[in-house]
Amino acid sequence: MRGESIRSALRQLRSHAGAITAIAALAVLAAAAGPRLLFGPRVAVQTAAQRDFVQTVVASGHVEAPHRVDIGVQVTGTVESVPVDEGQTVAAATVLIRLEAAELRAAADQAELAVRQAEAHLRQVREVDEPGAEQAVRQAQANYDVAHATVRRNEDLFAKEFIGQAALDDSRRAEQVALAQLRTAQQQLASARRGGSNAAGAEAALAMARAAADAAHARLRYAVVQAPVAGTLIARDVEPGHVVQPGKVLMVLSPTGASQLVVQIDEKNLKLLHEGQPALASADAYPEQRFAAQLVYINPGIDAQRGSVEVKLAVPQSPRYLKQDMTVSVDIEVARKPAAILLPTEAVRDADTAAPWVLKVEDGRVHRRPVQLGLRSKGWCEVLQGVRPGDQVVPATAANVTTLADGARVRPVTAAGG
Template sequence: MAGSSRWKDWLHGARKHAAWLLAAVLVLAVAALAAPRMLRGPKVAVLQVVQRDFVQTVVASGRVETPHRADVGVQVTGTVVAVPVAQGQTVPAGALLIELESTEARAAVSQAELAVKQAAARVRQVREVDAPNAEQAVRQAQANHEVAERTLKRNRELIAREFIGQAALDDSERAASVAQSILRTAQQQLASARPGGSNAVSADAALAQARAAAEAARARLRYTRVLAPAAGTLIARNVERGDVVQPGKPLMVLSPSGAAQLVVQIDEKNLKLLAVGQDALASADAYADQRFAAKLAYINPGIDAQRGSVEVKLDVPQPPDYLRQDMTVSVDIEVARRPAAVLVPTEAVRGIDSPAPWLLKVEDGHARRQPVKLGLRSRGWCEVLSGASAGDAVLPATGPAALQVAEGARVRAIVPQR
């Protein structure tokens, strides 16, 4: 029995030592597996510095606006008898938009045209009747004057010989004076009837005045028909048949077709990057997959203090057919371009807005601080002017990787598959 007890004690002790030995082996195995990782550091996904052509853009949103809108109204007071167009309709230049009642205007035109005919008849009368009659009267007066002068001369000779009395001489002198007066009057009438004379000028002036009055009457008649000043789309209509309308009140708003502008608000911090003439690509929110060209045409000299933005306008040389007034658009303005630029993702730059930005670059298995000089920035990338080269691996400045890796720590870089 004693031998059996000793055997059991020995067996128990052996089992206990085996358990301890197994635990030690497991600990050594785990340490052997973990040691390389502890020596080489954790695996961390890194970002890469690349080299390619780079375009810096300023992104903004705004709306479509024509360079000018035409407010359509009437020029005379009247009653609307027809409005043959609807809001949203596209109309050609010269299309009828509003028609007013025109009976009185038409009657005024007829009356004015009759006055023109009367004035023209008076001009013809002066030229074709008065002038020839005046010429005939001058010839007759000239003949009578010559007879009276000869009679006066003869009577003066006779009275010298005492063949006639003083009374006969006085009669011949009066007759000669009257004949001369009649001749002067006839000559004045002829001069008045000829071109440039007072009667001719008066008749011509009356004709011109009548014609002007007729043109004014026709203009008032034309004012009863309001026509589209240019081809475009009616974006507002505030008039109906039967309305009594007056001058000075816009009744329709016409957005001319063809020319179009994009009006966008740019953050004032980007103002130094903008210049008139810069190219841009734009898209309407309703047609986001279709982009069209635009060009920066105007930069407002003032700043919107409440929004901290500046208004800019871009011309659209060839607007797409779907572009409509007041559509919402997104615009990418190209402000700079760099061929073969060295670029780093913006998320890897630490102190990006400080005077001394830097990267945490993976070099020889360690995370090392690397100061950099930055250039252009756009769409999640920064141009590196110095401090990094294409192919460098850098750690993100945010996220789990940024928290678990300190400057100088060992790290194993994992480049994500693209």
């Protein structure tokens, strides 16, 4: 009887085996999918942070001296020597080019001789001509005094009829001749004295000779071309034996000291720039070594082909390794905000439109929330309204973000960088 009951129970179990298997499978499925159905899918989120934020504009460009000095000659001549090489750093007054100067030296010597000759002539006027003119005036005055006294005496004698009219007329003519000689001597004296025509002519001749000598010595100095300032020769186009003329650039000198960086900025960032903004720069050859710069010039024109604007930055203390035309990267600080609320740019939808928004996690559900943005830089956005520090938002790059409806349940998982 007992065995029969056991066999009956086994037959019943076999008949319900399929149903039991299905129930077990449903139980396993419910255990696996229950959290998703009850609490929603796992979703990567990023958390709003609060910290000091600096907005920068990044650009690349090259090093350039504030000005370059073109070196040439001022007289035509043959190059005797070029004692410097391209790329060489030179001090101020270093000899760069020497010209053959034999003819120029001869001209300078001739001009010096002309100066000495003019000086001798002026000394003759002052030491010989003027004293001689004074003596001539005294002699002419004496002759005139004698002639004048003779006329007075002859006039008395003629009145007393001791002499005739002819004798009186002769004495009067002699007086007139003496007077003319006196006036001539006086004029010669005035001319020989300082300020007179002879003295002025001698002084003018001396001044002209000295000016000609100065010009000759200047031309002689032009035979030696020196560096006007310290710097580096970045170009040289002259060799000994070349015949050179004024107006041709033979060398280019890049002065040492303050350098400047010339970079191209996307024109969409033009509204963010103004002179005086600080920047950090680095040469591509030395990316680990950053140095300070300052925006000093914004080109008023736009490059239409590239859609960019040229700006220049001064480098007050140039690193020793910084060289002409080096490629540099520059971060220009255009704004700074303390304790800003920040989100990764990828967490903000329609960030470039007038109505940006985010999918914010609130009480286990996602909700579309409008936000107001402020500064942006290097993949981060400042949120002025709509998000608080610690809020979690679903980035646009989340795996299943497209299936999430507004109000859907989710299980947030902090994403890398969130």
